[in-house]
Amino acid sequence: MTKAHGKRPWTFYVLATLFTLFVIFLYGPMISIFILSFQGPTGGLVFPLRGVSLTWFGALFGQARTGDIGGAFSRSLPLALIVLVLTVLISVTAGFAFRRRFRGSTAIFYAAIISLIVPGLVLSIGILVTFRFLDLRANWYGSALGAHLSWTLPFGLLIMFAILGRLNPAYEEAAYDLGASRWQAVSHVVIPIVFPGMIAVALFGFTLSYDEFPRSWLTVGSKNTLPIEIWTMTTNVTSPALYALGTVTTAISLTAIALAIGSIAYIQRKRAMRL
Amino acid sequence: MLRAAPAPKNAAAQRGSGEIRLVNLTKTFGDLQAVKAINLTVPHGSYCCMIGPSGCGKTTILRMIAGHETPTSGEVFIGDQMVVGLPPVQRGTALMFQSYALFPHLSVRDNVAFNLKMRGDAKAARYARVDEMLALVHMTQFADRMPAQLSGGQQQRVALARALITNPRVLLLDEPLSALDEFLRLRMRGELKRLQNKLGITFVHVTHTQPEAIALADTVVVMNQGSIEQAASPHDVYAYPRSSYVARFMGGQNVLTGKVRGVAGDSVLVDGPGGALFRAPASGQKPSAGSQANLAVRRDMIELRRGKASGDTGENSIQANVETVEYQGIYHKVTLSRISGEEFIVMEPEATFFAHPVAPGDAVVASWDIKGLRLLEPDRAAGDATQPYADDRAS
Amino acid sequence: MKKNALLITYLQVAPLVLVLLLFVIVPLALVLAVSFFRYQVLVGLVPDFTFKNYIDILSNPTTWWLYFSTLKFTVIVLAITFVLGFWISYFLVFHVRNLLTAIALFLVCTVPFWTSNIIRMISWRPVLGKEGLINSALLKLGFVNQPVEWLLFSDFSVIVAYVHLFTLFMIVPIFNSMARIDPALLEAAYDGGASRWGVVWNVVLPLSKTGIALGAVFVVTLVMGDFFVVSVMSGGLSGSATSGIFNDLQFLNYPRAAASAVILVIIVLMIAAAIFRLVDVRKELAQ
Numbered sequence: 001m002t003k004a005h006g007k008r009p010w011t012f013y014v015l016a017t018l019f020t021l022f023v024i025f026l027y028g029p030m031i032s033i034f035i036l037s038f039q040g041p042t043g044g045l046v047f048p049l050r051g052v053s054l055t056w057f058g059a060l061f062g063q064a065r066t067g068d069i070g071g072a073f074s075r076s077l078p079l080a081l082i083v084l085v086l087t088v089l090i091s092v093t094a095g096f097a098f099r100r101r102f103r104g105s106t107a108i109f110y111a112a113i114i115s116l117i118v119p120g121l122v123l124s125i126g127i128l129v130t131f132r133f134l135d136l137r138a139n140w141y142g143s144a145l146g147a148h149l150s151w152t153l154p155f156g157l158l159i160m161f162a163i164l165g166r167l168n169p170a171y172e173e174a175a176y177d178l179g180a181s182r183w184q185a186v187s188h189v190v191i192p193i194v195f196p197g198m199i200a201v202a203l204f205g206f207t208l209s210y211d212e213f214p215r216s217w218l219t220v221g222s223k224n225t226l227p228i229e230i231w232t233m234t235t236n237v238t239s240p241a242l243y244a245l246g247t248v249t250t251a252i253s254l255t256a257i258a259l260a261i262g263s264i265a266y267i268q269r270k271r272a273m274r275l
Numbered sequence: 276m277l278r279a280a281p282a283p284k285n286a287a288a289q290r291g292s293g294e295i296r297l298v299n300l301t302k303t304f305g306d307l308q309a310v311k312a313i314n315l316t317v318p319h320g321s322y323c324c325m326i327g328p329s330g331c332g333k334t335t336i337l338r339m340i341a342g343h344e345t346p347t348s349g350e351v352f353i354g355d356q357m358v359v360g361l362p363p364v365q366r367g368t369a370l371m372f373q374s375y376a377l378f379p380h381l382s383v384r385d386n387v388a389f390n391l392k393m394r395g396d397a398k399a400a401r402y403a404r405v406d407e408m409l410a411l412v413h414m415t416q417f418a419d420r421m422p423a424q425l426s427g428g429q430q431q432r433v434a435l436a437r438a439l440i441t442n443p444r445v446l447l448l449d450e451p452l453s454a455l456d457e458f459l460r461l462r463m464r465g466e467l468k469r470l471q472n473k474l475g476i477t478f479v480h481v482t483h484t485q486p487e488a489i490a491l492a493d494t495v496v497v498m499n500q501g502s503i504e505q506a507a508s509p510h511d512v513y514a515y516p517r518s519s520y521v522a523r524f525m526g527g528q529n530v531l532t533g534k535v536r537g538v539a540g541d542s543v544l545v546d547g548p549g550g551a552l553f554r555a556p557a558s559g560q561k562p563s564a565g566s567q568a569n570l571a572v573r574r575d576m577i578e579l580r581r582g583k584a585s586g587d588t589g590e591n592s593i594q595a596n597v598e599t600v601e602y603q604g605i606y607h608k609v610t611l612s613r614i615s616g617e618e619f620i621v622m623e624p625e626a627t628f629f630a631h632p633v634a635p636g637d638a639v640v641a642s643w644d645i646k647g648l649r650l651l652e653p654d655r656a657a658g659d660a661t662q663p664y665a666d667d668r669a670s
Numbered sequence: 671m672k673k674n675a676l677l678i679t680y681l682q683v684a685p686l687v688l689v690l691l692l693f694v695i696v697p698l699a700l701v702l703a704v705s706f707f708r709y710q711v712l713v714g715l716v717p718d719f720t721f722k723n724y725i726d727i728l729s730n731p732t733t734w735w736l737y738f739s740t741l742k743f744t745v746i747v748l749a750i751t752f753v754l755g756f757w758i759s760y761f762l763v764f765h766v767r768n769l770l771t772a773i774a775l776f777l778v779c780t781v782p783f784w785t786s787n788i789i790r791m792i793s794w795r796p797v798l799g800k801e802g803l804i805n806s807a808l809l810k811l812g813f814v815n816q817p818v819e820w821l822l823f824s825d826f827s828v829i830v831a832y833v834h835l836f837t838l839f840m841i842v843p844i845f846n847s848m849a850r851i852d853p854a855l856l857e858a859a860y861d862g863g864a865s866r867w868g869v870v871w872n873v874v875l876p877l878s879k880t881g882i883a884l885g886a887v888f889v890v891t892l893v894m895g896d897f898f899v900v901s902v903m904s905g906g907l908s909g910s911a912t913s914g915i916f917n918d919l920q921f922l923n924y925p926r927a928a929a930s931a932v933i934l935v936i937i938v939l940m941i942a943a944a945i946f947r948l949v950d951v952r953k954e955l956a957q
Contacts, residue, residue: 008765009866011765011866012761012765015757015758015760015761015765016761016765018754018757018758018761019758019761019762019775022754022758022779022837023778023779025834026779026782026834027782028797029790029793029794029796029797029834030782030785030789030790030793032793032796032797032803033789033792033793033796036796045795045796045799046795046796046799046801046802047796047801047802047803047806089685090685090686090689091686093682093683093685093686094682094683094685094686096682097679097680097682097683097686098683100675100679102676102679102680102683105683108683108686108687108690111690111694111695112686112690114694114698114939115690115694116891117887117891117938117939117942118694118698118891118895118935118938119891119894119895119896119912119931119934119935119938120895121895121897121912121915121916121931122698122701122895122915122931122934122935123693123694123697123698125697125701125915125919125924125927125928125931126694126696126697126698126700126701126931127693127697129697129700129701129704129924129928130692130693130696130697130700133700146689146692146693147693149689149693150689150690150693150694153686153689153690157686168374168376170372170374170376171376171378173343173370173372173376174370174372174376174378174437175378175389175393176342176343176362176363176364177341177342177343177363177364177368177369177370177438178364178369178389178390178393178437178438178441179363179364179390179393179394179441180389180393181393184393188389188392188393189378192378192380193378193379193380195380203784207784207785210786211784211785211786211787211788213787213788213898214895214897214898218919226786227786227787227788230786230788230789231788231898234788234792234902242792245789246786246789246792246793249785249786249789250785250786250789253784253785253786254781254785256784257781257784261777270421271379271380271421271423272420272421272423272424273379273421273423
């Protein structure tokens with residue numbers, strides 16, 4: 001039904017319109033707050049723009065009125081980076097383990113799925129209670145880190161499944177045939193080939209942690225992550241500073257995405273492969 | 276860790292003997308016996324082709340020689356070394372994969388250099404050897420390309436170079452020509468033979484294409500469900516098949532079945548289907564009267580005459596109808612109606628065909644001289660085990 | 671040699687097992703345990719074994735009303751995201767000719783997923799609000815005399831937000847399933863006399879079954895487990911099954927919150943299991 005060339009059926013135009021509307025639906029609101037973040041000093045939360053200025057960006061980093069934004073940034077970013085590294089390491093090694101069936105592999109798989117499905121708030125309670133039980137306080141690099149990992153690891157695992165599952169075993173056999181040790185086959189052949197997939201895992205690890213909310217709710221302890229900070233702001237901040245914050249944090253996310261997709265595209269280009 | 280690669284001139288001496296001996300080699304996968312106690316000797320420096328339908332075990336044997344599959348029991352000797360348990364690189368073998376398995380993230384040059392890099396050679400020495408190998412397979416100008424940019428035939432030559440750089444005493448090829456189109460396949464066939472002659476090492480080549488096997492090999496090994504049916508020169512396998520399976524598989528003979536009437540002097544008389552009488556040379560065999568006999572008649576030694584025979588057709592001839600006629604250039608392939616379930620094909624040279632042309636639907640008498648008929652060995656197994664092609668099996 | 675390999679496998683999977691145990695399995699088990707505790711005002715948690723929390727929750731009509739409200743949202747959102755997800759995936763897989771373009775457009779759809787959910791939610795305010803873009807446009811064009819009230823802080827805005835956030839979770843698995851369909855199958859159906867709609871109904875839909883099931887499970891669990899979208903977008907007017915938990919937490923009544931959580935998890939797992947029965951998940955995900 002997909003002809004390679006020639007006239008397109010009328011359904012194409014209908015669906016193309018649907019797609020375009022969907023993209024507008026997706027991006028429209030975000031673009032409008034992007035614009036509104038440049039609201040003039042006298043402007044309010046809605047259109048029209050009364051002048052263009054950077055005042056609200058400036059207001060972000062003053063602690064008093066708008067909450068502890070700078071602090072939240074300084075906590076969320078490093079945490080996201082640590083989650084990124086751990087997610088890649090743990091997902092990749094576990095992905096390699098799952099290449100052969102072993103006792104307990106199904107149970108572990110379903111545990112990961114359950115972690116995905118269970119509502120974040122429930123897990124948040126659970127982790128808090130677990131830590132109290134162990135006589136520990138909820139804190140950043142303990143409970144919050146673990147809560148974030150419980151969310152990112154299933155994604156990383158599924159991606160590694162997809163990638164390693166599609167990897168042609170002949171590559172590794174050829175490597176052994178040509179004298180590679182088991183470790184050399186993995187480091188010189190398997191990892192370079194699946195590296196783009198690992199970049200995808202890293203992207204998930206970073207962004208899912210950076211934007212994570214329900215699981216962080218109770219597990220962060222006394223200082224907030226950025227998403228929690230934004231949440232509190234939605235209830236008590238009534239100025240476009242909120243939008244400015246939205247723009248800044250989205251810019252960070254988009255940078256991460258661009259880096260990841262750009263590197264994948266670069267690698268594939270270098271290998272002269274179509275994707 | 277600077278180690279110079281050995282120069283090609285001393286290579287043969289340094290490799291050692293490439294004779295392969297398989298002793299009672301068996302491989303079982305769960306309930307399935309893929310390879311059943313194989314015994315085979317492949318002489319040093321010869322070209323051996325293993326041929327058979329899918330699932331006959333030929334690829335499993337190849338992988339056991341290579342070291343990518345461990346035998347359930349039995350031994351593999353390369354030279355005078357028992358290699359079972361040794362990793363591939365220590366056996367002196369190199370495997371060329373059916374899918375070529377070129378590393379997609381490395382250039383042609385780095386692909387070919389892989390083995391040398393694994394053992395720690397310095398870059399300059401590595402690349403010098405690579406250039407020699409690329410010249411050998413005529414791929415020098417593609418050294419900086421990536422595998423994704425190469426055609427099938429080019430990828431194959433790179434895979435060859437990558438395997439040969441390890442200086443193996445045995446080169447193993449897993450259906451190397453299957454992925455190529457017809458024209459390229461015939462050309463690469465010639466190149467493989469030339470290469471083998473030049474290098475003087477043992478080649479073991481797995482294929483399911485009969486013309487390829489008899490063109491390339493010094494020894495053809497015909498396999499059937501894990502066992503060797505016949506291992507002999509191409510001429511012997513084609514012209515003097517030992518069993519009905521080999522006769523059916525190689526495509527040069529028609530198989531006829533019947534009951535032995537008796538032995539008369541140096542010939543055997545067999546009663547065939549539809550009242551036909553066959554007389555074959557005894558060649559030292561003495562089958563008992565009443566026993567089942569298989570005969571093979573060369574497809575290119577059969578004469579066709581239009582017409583119905585009144586009464587007996589005489590010795591070594593049968594009555595049939597022409598089903599199809601296919602033009603194959605040098606000869607016409609005339610398929611006759613099946614004789615008791617067996618295909619019966621006549622390959623008529625051009626001159627003969629045009630002298631006495633036949634068309635589909637014609638009633639014909641096919642006859643042959645006693646010299647074109649052979650008594651085959653009795654079948655070791657029954658029924659489907661003697662049928663190489665799934666469509667012809669009863670189930 | 672074999673024993674060695676098995677040991678390495680267990681070592682490789684150990685970090686994952688550790689994290690899952692400590693941060694998923696044990697927490698869930700403890701939540702279950704705490705749900706049987708008692709809550710005493712001014713004292714806090716009291717270890718006990720009582721069904722009181724469960725009885726309280728299940729006999730409270732508010733609970734049922736909240737679940738009904740949540741299920742209502744779930745069904746509506748499921749329907750909308752399915753229709754959108756199916757047709758958008760269909761467009762990308764079967765109508766876009768250049769593979770690179772299809773992937774690029776797919777990425778365009780996924781990029782918002784990697785930005786903050788909360789930001790995406792609040793970004794609807796200047797659009798749907800009384801002085802928002804849509805109302806301004808409607809007023810200017812003369813379609814209405816007064817701003818439309820129910821665009822924001824209503825069921826409508828909750829559904830809009832859910833669709834905005836979760837359609838992607840339908841698109842990705844369905845896209846994945848559809849991309850695996852051999853295009854020759856569609857041509858064969860077309861050749862055999864099927865109309866274009868017939869091809870969709872008879873070939874594409876059945877073969878995308880797995881992706882649809884996966885997407886459905888994602889959407890159901892996300893909507894039922896949500897509390898902040900519904901509270902922000904409805905302005906506190908609507909609640910969800912999870913908001914009950916949230917309230918209990920505010921009052922530090924952990925046992926009751928835990929009991930609500932257990933009930934919620936059981937219901938969600940039951941729905942997921944029901945959907946998973948239709949497809950072999952491990953085979954699909956591990957391919």
